[in-house]
Amino acid sequence: MSKHTITLTINGQEHTGEADSRMLLAHFIRDVLRLTGTHVGCDTTNCGACTVLLDGAAVKSCTLFAVQANGKSITTVEGLAQNGSLHPIQAAFMEYHGLQCGFCTPGMMLTAVGLLERNPDPSDEEIRWGISGNLCRCTGYLNIVKAIKAASQAMAAGGKR
Numbered sequence: 001m002s003k004h005t006i007t008l009t010i011n012g013q014e015h016t017g018e019a020d021s022r023m024l025l026a027h028f029i030r031d032v033l034r035l036t037g038t039h040v041g042c043d044t045t046n047c048g049a050c051t052v053l054l055d056g057a058a059v060k061s062c063t064l065f066a067v068q069a070n071g072k073s074i075t076t077v078e079g080l081a082q083n084g085s086l087h088p089i090q091a092a093f094m095e096y097h098g099l100q101c102g103f104c105t106p107g108m109m110l111t112a113v114g115l116l117e118r119n120p121d122p123s124d125e126e127i128r129w130g131i132s133g134n135l136c137r138c139t140g141y142l143n144i145v146k147a148i149k150a151a152s153q154a155m156a157a158g159g160k161r
Helices: 025-034 086-094 105-118 122-131 142-159
Strands: 003-010 013-020 051-053 057-060 073-075
Touching: 003 025, 013 073, 013 105, 025 086, 051 105, 057 105, 105 122, 105 142, 122 142
Parallel strands: 003 073
Antiparallel strands: 003 013, 051 057, 051 073
8 A cells, every 4th residue: 555645734734644545534633643533433424423624514534535635624623612712513512412422523513514604594404404414322413403503593693703
């Protein structure tokens, strides 16, 4: 397997590292860059725990090779909070108890941020459809939907960065 030097901008900082041709982006983020907020749950695109924002679009990082992300901008859960302030989605997940065990939470929040970038005022049905690729085994989704709705309202009221 050949090795490649790749450069990514992650959470606003440029990172360069070595990746085998077949190394998944999720493993590059976790194992090479040591950003462990991106969780790996299935390696088959079913759970969504590995979701990151790639050039602003929510993608499952277990579906991409790290070399495919060369030169791109990535946001992980570590990059949501800015200057000591939680992103509205993080604050809403806390306030509305949108998490329990927390394993799906990073991917769920990044999926929600991507959804709210595309649709700033989604209906409950649109939220449910938007997060349908992310599995949560603990919450039953009710509080996750409430949290995303609350974050959309906070962002509309000026809570967006």
